[in-house]
Amino acid sequence: MxxxxxxxxxxxxxxxxxxxxxxxxxxxxxxxxxxxxxxxxxxxxxxxxxxxxxxxxxxxxxxxxxxxxxxxxxxxSLEALLRAASAHVGNELAGIQLIELRRMLETGACALAAPRITEADLARLRGFLADMRDAHDRGDVDEFVGADLAFHDVILEASGNVFLTAVFQPLHRMLAARRKETSRVPDIQEHALGMHAAVLAALESRDAKAASEAMDAHMTQTLDDLVNYVQ
Structure with missing residues (x-):
């Protein structure tokens, strides 16, 4: 960045x-x-x-x-409004509501991406997942979060929907802050690696339903981790 x-x-x-x-x-x-x-x-x-x-x-x-x-x-400014809303509802509720928003948008993005994703996109996803594993092994939270965010960005781009990308852009600041908070927990990193691998496998199959379900499972795990490990 x-x-x-x-x-x-x-x-x-x-x-x-x-x-x-x-x-x-x-x-x-x-x-x-x-x-x-x-x-x-x-x-x-x-x-x-x-x-x-x-x-x-x-x-x-x-x-x-x-x-x-x-x-x-x-x-x-949508980004400013999001930051104000996050401060208004409080840290815990903001974290939960952010995941709720991501679930609505990213499961749909994953379903759109599945039949449209290119081999080049899949190669990028594999590369970012490998970067996440490497950062996890080295204990580098910043690089883990960077690769995690980049993985999701590829899926948004692969969806082919410019509005999804535009809506997500203002969320990046908050997403990065939340990921840094949760990714300090090694168990949460382990869960994220497993979930990202499942999302990648579903996209490789080019099955929209499987891709949507894999992303939904990822969001469920993310919410569970937030509640059980952070809040």
């Missing part, structure tokens, strides 16, 4: 503070000078970050008064 730009880092940090409630709707956010000092970046960088959040209707500028936080129902 490419390193986030300084503008992105400043915008992301300010959004985190807004979502955490430090700056609730209607609150005045710090000015350029204060933010540039906090982040040790130029005022131009801060200005561009603020423009990013303004374009997403998270912030609004009132001339002569400053920059204020808009109500969440005015935001037009």
């Amino acid at each position: 490419a390193r986030k730009s300084l503008v992105g880092e400043v915008a992301d940090d300010l959004l985190d503070r807004i979502v955490a409630g430090e700056f609730p709707p209607g609150a005045l956010v710090p000015g350029e000078l204060e933010l540039s000092a906090q982040h040790e970046v130029s005022r131009m960088t801060v200005r561009e970050a603020m423009k990013t959040l303004e374009a997403q209707r998270i912030l609004s500028v009132q001339r002569g008064r400053g920059t204020f936080v808009n109500a969440v129902d005015q935001w037009n």
Whole structure:
């Protein structure tokens, strides 16, 4: 994954503070000078970050008064809305609801991918599964999570449905954070390896029903692991 730009880092940090409630709707956010000092970046960088959040209707500028936080129902960034919703319902419920959403979307993606998947796609899946095994053996959680996410991305792409890919893109931040949390448990990694292997086998058979069922079983195992090992 490419390193986030300084503008992105400043915008992301300010959004985190807004979502955490430090700056609730209607609150005045710090000015350029204060933010540039906090982040040790130029005022131009801060200005561009603020423009990013303004374009997403998270912030609004009132001339002569400053920059204020808009109500969440005015935001037009799906990623920001997802982060706000996750913070609102709490960590435990957010984890469960994220898996529920993934089950609805990814079982369908797997069914679509089964008859459409190419040999090149399957080779990529085998490669990412091998990367997961290698990372598991070495105890490298970050690489395990990276390969895990990449495995699922291949399936979304192989589904041939551009809307599925577009819907999932804003979820990546939360998915990565959740996977890092759960993948620190060696048993959960073992379960994930088995489930990914079953999904791969179903896709290799090009059986849509089997692929959907394999992904559904993976989501069930993921939810069980979340409840039994993490929460």
